[in-house]
Amino acid sequence: MSAYLARLRLFDIPAFVVAKGDPTAGAVIVKLSTLDGSAKAFHRTYDLDFNRIWAELANGADQEVEAALAAQRATDPDLWVIEVEDRAGRHLLDEEGLG
Incomplete structure (x- = not known):
């Protein structure tokens, strides 16, 4: 992280870091805010070849994405949430070394 x-x-x-989880075992969700009322959330998962990837968890109005994150935190109190703010929609999760 x-x-x-x-x-x-x-x-x-x-x-x-908008929500701190367990420092050794907490999963991470990245929320991307484009500062226009829209947002996306990404979480770690596996693709069909069992490679770890960042996949979209939620996409829509900021309030809808926040509701999805609140639901995730309700079931996983160890969860970390990082909020990224970028009007161009850059999150860098697809960069080498972050997959």
Whole structure:
């Protein structure tokens, strides 16, 4: 998680830890806010070849994505949530080393 936040800083993309989970075992969700009322949320999962990937968990109005995140946190109190703010929609999750 710290490597991801550092990489975002290199590109001057603001990001904040908005929910802290378990420091050793908590899953991470990344919320991307495009600052126009829309947002997306991404979580780690596996593709059909069992490779770890970032996949879209929610997409829509900011309030809808927040509701999806609240539901996830209700079932997983160890969950970390990072909010990324970028008008261009950059999240860097598809960059080498973050897959």
